[in-house]
Amino acid sequence: MRFPEDVPVLTDGVVTLRAHTPADVEPAYEMCQDADMQHWTTIPVPYEREHAVAFVTEFVAAGWRDGGSWTWAIDYDGRFAGSIDLRGGDGNGGEIGFGLAPWARGNRVMTRAIQLTLTYAFNTLGWDRVGWRAFGGNWASRKAVWNCGFRRFQIVTGGVVVRGVRRDEWLASITRDEDREPQGNWWTIPVIEGDGFRLRPLEDRDIERTTEACADERTQHWLSAMPSPYTAEHAKGFIETRREFAATGSGVSWAIADAGDDRLLGNVSVFDMTHRVDHTLGEIGYWAHPDARGRGVMTAAVALVIRQAFTPIDKGGLGRRRLVLLANEPNSASRHIAEANGFTQVGVQRATAPLRDGSYDNLVMYDLLATEVAL
Ligand SMILES: CC(C)(COP(=O)(O)OP(=O)(O)OC[C@H]1O[C@@H](n2cnc3c(N)ncnc32)[C@H](O)[C@@H]1OP(=O)(O)O)[C@@H](O)C(=O)NCCC(=O)NCCS
Known part of the structure; x- marks a missing residue:
């Protein structure tokens, strides 16, 4: 030419x-x-x-x-x-x-x-x-x-x-034969204001507080799949994989940030949204920084996430129909969050959650349907 x-x-x-x-x-x-x-x-x-x-x-x-x-x-x-x-x-x-x-x-x-x-x-x-x-x-x-x-x-x-x-x-x-439209959902992560905190995307500035929260003894005990010892490199990788989850439609993860100084108080996620057979499902997971525990922040954060999860996609939500939440049977703080937010206990999986000492906890399974929540 x-x-x-x-x-x-x-x-x-x-x-x-x-x-x-x-x-x-x-x-x-x-x-x-x-x-x-x-x-x-x-x-x-x-x-x-x-x-x-x-x-x-x-x-x-x-x-x-x-x-x-x-x-x-x-x-x-x-x-x-x-x-x-x-x-x-x-x-x-x-x-x-x-x-x-x-x-x-x-x-x-x-x-x-x-x-x-x-x-x-x-x-x-x-x-x-x-x-x-x-x-x-x-x-x-x-x-x-x-x-x-x-x-x-x-x-x-x-x-x-x-x-x-x-x-x-x-x-x-x-x-050549594939359509030129976006494939699947690429979730954007909205900022949601709570009482004394806000939900916002995780950022690299959260690495230090994420490391502290995930290296904490209680987090390490209940979330036994967390790397141990937990380092800043793990936190960096954690934040980057949350971006990957959003891009592939499989999960949305928020930082719970203090409304005043923006420091990370915890993390709350909806994940498993590209479940093999049910694309209207989501699982809720969370952890709190040790200095943010015991004052109802996570219960309130999960309440906001439930609303977002059940809001239809065309109204800016995640379009979920059913949410599940799993907690180790002895983890009363986590179970309280599920129960305070209206989840129903639907079963106990026996001896299924591995602990670091080689033993297994029972896992309590909760669920919540969109029809049970007034938006
Ligand atoms: C990559 C580049 C060409 C994009 O140009 P652009 O005109 O802004 O692209 P578009 O607006 O069409 O699309 C970019 C999208 O990415 C989004 N985006 C930008 N930064 C993002 C981030 N950090 N995380 C997630 N999404 C991001 C934008 O919001 C936009 O989303 P939308 O489609 O929902 O509006 C431009 O950023 C650039 O020149 N970068 C430097 C050179 C480069 O990277 N070249 C490509 C090498 S492979």
Whole structure:
């Protein structure tokens, strides 16, 4: 193909993909100074002006002329906002890559650009498959491709080396015949105000208090699957896997934070929401920081979570029909929370909850139906 004459202009009326021009050098250079751009992509660091010149005038043009990569400039709001590319082509498939200037982010610009690019890949290049790869933790990139129907998200631990540092790699793909709609639920975690506390997403700033809470003797006793000794690395991993649960629709986990100073008082979750046969089920689980126990915070937090869980999805809730809660039989504090919130004891599983000394507790099972709770 000739560059730029043969580069197709693709637009949905809001976002336009077009051939790069020398006028894009300056905004591309500026975009690549952004810390997220440097952290989440393989661009050279430090990123110099000549890198932008070579990208816009040599690399992009060569890709169109020789085949093997198809790169567009993204226009949004009347100006250059970033780049998106397809690369590969062997075996009727390839990969998508993209970057957006910070000022344009958060407006679904990349979601739109990906949709346009996928149409080109499947309809014009005749590809059967488009793959996506990102460094582990790039949630904005993952959400943008998820919005467009990418699926089969996987993690390859330590799967890639960038600038001498080994990092996790995320993979996903979409094929020609798959619909370009989001697959499953990606739960957003609303802030919910309580009396003296608020429920909010867990953040990395909660690592220290999470470590204290989970290393605590009582937590370690009743939640015997917790790593022991429990370290800040475990807390970091715990918080990151809660993000994974939300993204895959399987769970929503809140920090219970003090309304005054925002310190973590505990954690409450609804999980098992992608249960094998019942997608209207949820299980409630929780732990409290030792200095937040004994004053009814968890009972009140669970009450708020129950409301959220039973609220229909189209009204911003989790659309659950039935909640279950399991507590070791001798764990009276936990059982109190279930009973104070209207759960019904429906059974006892005998000698099923392992303790660290090799013995087993009975596990009391409670449930609560949406029809039993006035919203
Ligand atoms: C990734 C990137 C292109 C996304 O561009 P964008 O136009 O903001 O993307 P979109 O608005 O279409 O979609 C992003 C979604 O991720 C969400 N998101 C952003 N940060 C998030 C986070 N930390 N956790 C969860 N979701 C997040 C946004 O809210 C948005 O959600 P929505 O679709 O529900 O509105 C942009 O952030 C970027 O250029 N980052 C640096 C370069 C990069 O990472 N490139 C990709 C390499 S694989």
